[in-house]
Amino acid sequence: MTFNAAALLLLVAGLALIGWLAGRARSVLLAHRAGNKLHSRPQYHGWYVALWLFAPAILFLTIWSAVSPALVTNTVLDSPAAQNLPQFGFERAAILADARAVAQGKQDIVRLEKSAPLVRPYVQATRQYALIGISAMFALALAGGLYAFTRIRPEFRARSRVEKIVMVALILASLVAILTTFGIVLSLLFESIRFFKLVSPSELLFGTQWNPQSGAPVKDTFGGIPLFWGTVLIGAIIAMIVAIPIGMMTAVYLTQYAKPVVRKWVKPLLEILAGVPTVVYGYFAALTVAPMLREFAVMIGISNASTESALAAGIVMGVMIIPFVSSMADDSINAVPQSMRDGSLALGATPNETIRQVLIPAALPGVMGGILLAVSRAIGETMIVVMAAGLSANLTANPFSSVTTVTAQIVKLLTGDQEFDSAKTLAAFALGLVLFTVTLLLNIVALRIVKKYREAYD
Amino acid sequence: MTDMTSSELYIADPKMTAQNVNVFYGEKQAIKNVSIDVSTDLVTAFIGPSGCGKSTFLRTLNRMNDTVAGARVEGKIMLEGEDIYAPSMDVVQLRARVGMVFQKPNPFPKSIYDNVAYGPRIHGLAPSKADMDVVVEKALTRAGLWDEVKDRLGESGTALSGGQQQRLCIARAIAVDPEVILMDEPCSALDPIATAKIEELIHDLRGKFAIVIVTHNMQQAARVSQRTAFFHLGTLVEYGKTTDIFTNPKQERTKDYITGRYG
Numbered sequence: 001m002t003f004n005a006a007a008l009l010l011l012v013a014g015l016a017l018i019g020w021l022a023g024r025a026r027s028v029l030l031a032h033r034a035g036n037k038l039h040s041r042p043q044y045h046g047w048y049v050a051l052w053l054f055a056p057a058i059l060f061l062t063i064w065s066a067v068s069p070a071l072v073t074n075t076v077l078d079s080p081a082a083q084n085l086p087q088f089g090f091e092r093a094a095i096l097a098d099a100r101a102v103a104q105g106k107q108d109i110v111r112l113e114k115s116a117p118l119v120r121p122y123v124q125a126t127r128q129y130a131l132i133g134i135s136a137m138f139a140l141a142l143a144g145g146l147y148a149f150t151r152i153r154p155e156f157r158a159r160s161r162v163e164k165i166v167m168v169a170l171i172l173a174s175l176v177a178i179l180t181t182f183g184i185v186l187s188l189l190f191e192s193i194r195f196f197k198l199v200s201p202s203e204l205l206f207g208t209q210w211n212p213q214s215g216a217p218v219k220d221t222f223g224g225i226p227l228f229w230g231t232v233l234i235g236a237i238i239a240m241i242v243a244i245p246i247g248m249m250t251a252v253y254l255t256q257y258a259k260p261v262v263r264k265w266v267k268p269l270l271e272i273l274a275g276v277p278t279v280v281y282g283y284f285a286a287l288t289v290a291p292m293l294r295e296f297a298v299m300i301g302i303s304n305a306s307t308e309s310a311l312a313a314g315i316v317m318g319v320m321i322i323p324f325v326s327s328m329a330d331d332s333i334n335a336v337p338q339s340m341r342d343g344s345l346a347l348g349a350t351p352n353e354t355i356r357q358v359l360i361p362a363a364l365p366g367v368m369g370g371i372l373l374a375v376s377r378a379i380g381e382t383m384i385v386v387m388a389a390g391l392s393a394n395l396t397a398n399p400f401s402s403v404t405t406v407t408a409q410i411v412k413l414l415t416g417d418q419e420f421d422s423a424k425t426l427a428a429f430a431l432g433l434v435l436f437t438v439t440l441l442l443n444i445v446a447l448r449i450v451k452k453y454r455e456a457y458d
Numbered sequence: 459m460t461d462m463t464s465s466e467l468y469i470a471d472p473k474m475t476a477q478n479v480n481v482f483y484g485e486k487q488a489i490k491n492v493s494i495d496v497s498t499d500l501v502t503a504f505i506g507p508s509g510c511g512k513s514t515f516l517r518t519l520n521r522m523n524d525t526v527a528g529a530r531v532e533g534k535i536m537l538e539g540e541d542i543y544a545p546s547m548d549v550v551q552l553r554a555r556v557g558m559v560f561q562k563p564n565p566f567p568k569s570i571y572d573n574v575a576y577g578p579r580i581h582g583l584a585p586s587k588a589d590m591d592v593v594v595e596k597a598l599t600r601a602g603l604w605d606e607v608k609d610r611l612g613e614s615g616t617a618l619s620g621g622q623q624q625r626l627c628i629a630r631a632i633a634v635d636p637e638v639i640l641m642d643e644p645c646s647a648l649d650p651i652a653t654a655k656i657e658e659l660i661h662d663l664r665g666k667f668a669i670v671i672v673t674h675n676m677q678q679a680a681r682v683s684q685r686t687a688f689f690h691l692g693t694l695v696e697y698g699k700t701t702d703i704f705t706n707p708k709q710e711r712t713k714d715y716i717t718g719r720y721g
């Protein structure tokens with residue numbers, strides 16, 4: 001007998017259903033017998049019993065399935081058969097894993113000679129703990145169900161209880177996202193602190209040489225400036241030079257000139273563009289745009305142009321960001337009251353003058369917020385730069401040369417053979433922290449601007 | 459009905475004339491066969507219950523209905539003898555000649571100065587900065603706002619009070635030196651004191667511009683206008699001297715409306 005979680009889940013769900021029916025029936029019966037009205041409708045009593053039956057049991061099952069493997073292993077290690085195992089290290093772990101695989105039926109025969117005697121203890125221990133777990137779970141389910149069942153009275157406020165439980169569940173669900181973010185930030189922070197014990201923060205932030213080596217940290221090899229510059233060049237300069245004008249013009253066209261039919265089709269199309277996986281943009285940048293740009297550069301006499309260029313990555317990233325900018329600009333222009341437009345037109349301004357002199361200035365704060373959000377997205381974008389921008393840390397303003405970005409370097413640092421405590425690997429976390437901080441600040445500023453702007457027209 | 463009274467209401471030199479005007483929104487007819495004259499020497503008030511088409515008709519006079527999808531105008535509207543719906547008519551110039559003030563003050567989010575200078579700049583009325591200063595001061599003075607804002611012309615127009623904003627919008631309309639000013643319930647968002655100021659202003663502007671004002675306030679129509687047009691369900695029920703309309707209406711429907719029986 002193994003610990004089959006899916007089957008157990010079904011079983012408990014079945015019990016909960018019975019609980020639901022029983023709870024409902026009992027509430028009706030009691031009300032009938034006492035001759036007074038139920039406070040809550042019968043199904044709430046049913047839900048109350050079902051939830052009490054289901055929730056504690058499932059909670060226990062989750063915890064149990066996380067801790068029981070460790071308990072099983074401990075028991076096996078205590079058994080006489082485990083006495084002549086190698087004390088530590090790789091071999092011991094391999095033997096245990098081998099025995100476990102056979103015990104669980106994932107493997108037919110043992111691959112290592114020494115694991116054979118362990119199979120039996122493994123099977124026994126597994127069975128033993130599964131039995132304990134399952135019994136405990138059913139006990140809990142029954143206890144919970146009975147507790148709830150006995151509390152049913154006609155005047156019992158089952159509805160408010162159920163609603164409270166549902167609310168708690170919703171809160172827990174929303175906490176998952178928040179706590180996960182929090183956990184990610186904490187892990188970034190801890191790993192970064194480990195890095196900064198090896199390399200000073202000022203070197204990372206202000207150093208100009210980026211050439212991380214494995215092993216003990218070498219001085220002047222962790223300077224982040226070339227990466228920061230590459231990130232800014234691609235994400236904040238080239239991409240924005242592409243995205244801002246095109247995105248704005250799109251928005252102006254869609255809000256002011258396009259017929260409703262056109263608008264109805266173009267807006268969803270733009271949204272689809274925003275949903276294209278970035279790796280596809282990456283291909284496009286690396287295989288189409290970059291070679292074209294290189295030929296162009298050679299043609300105009302830049303002989304050292306590389307196939308991986310800041311320009312290729314930046315342009316494609318700009319294209320990727322266009323829908324984002326245009327949709328933010330669209331919203332902001334739409335938020336400018338119609339009366340503003342009428343006022344201008346009534347003075348004899350042409351639609352064009354109205355857009356340039358009234359609508360865009362009035363929408364500008366909102367558009368600025370949108371652009372900041374776009375920048376923060378662009379600098380966090382990874383796939384395009386990994387594929388098209390290159391990995392050499394050049395500190396150059398020449399858009400035809402290869403540059404690298406923070407995200408591309410994080411990927412480089414974390415792929416391949418790694419020891420997870422060398423400065424080289426830890427540097428990825430420190431870079432991640434810098435990136436996270438910058439994007440966070442950008443987002444906060446952008447959202448405040450947008451919010452303020454919205455208030456101005458409400 | 460207008461024919462019956464036209465002799466005593468004869469306007470020698472009308473600024474604008476509308477003849478048999480129909481306005482449609484898609485299939486729905488909002489204005490039915492309306493004819494009216496507007497003079498520079500007289501203020502004309504449009505009154506009538508909500509939804510009767512006052513704004514719609516007002517907006518045909520400077521072709522603001524062009525901006526409404528599906529709106530269609532039939533009939534003839536002349537400005538100084540020129541058909542404003544003729545293909546040769548330039549809407550931009552028309553709107554420079556027939557200005558408009560809206561129900562809700564709608565200053566641009568620009569400085570007070572730039573709000574007033576906006577129109578003249580677009581139409582190239584003031585080539586130099588010094589000329590523009592003169593235009594702006596004159597318009598603000600005429601709108602009775604100069605003394606209140608002369609020390610803060612650089613501040614945003616949206617930072618003014620509601621009444622000041624509305625006078626700023628009037629100044630903005632005056633600044634392009636139009637021939638006609640259309641006002642659609644210009645005081646409905648204002649308190650009594652601000653309203654009184656605007657009414658006084660309309661009084662002062664009479665004779666310099668042909669003024670047409672839509673209002674729901676009978677006393678206001680009586681105070682500021684010399685001619686009143688009563689609209690009902692898209693038709694012009696009665697048009698006449700303001701004093702006649704209010705003291706001696708010829709039509710039963712007018713009387714009912716004036717005495718507050720409906721509307």
Ligand SMILES: Nc1ncnc2c1ncn2[C@@H]1O[C@H](COP(=O)(O)OP(=O)(O)OP(=O)(O)O)[C@@H](O)[C@H]1O
Nearest residue numbers: 483486488506507508509510511512513514515526
């Ligand atoms: N943009 C539009 N599209 C369709 N119908 C419209 C539009 N604007 C107005 N109408 C209709 O035309 C009729 C006249 O409206 P209008 O706004 O001219 O009335 P009004 O007399 O100004 O009313 P109020 O005193 O409430 O301002 C109404 O029935 C209205 O529903």
Ligand SMILES: [Mg+2]
Nearest residue numbers: 512513514642
């Ligand atoms: Mg109206």
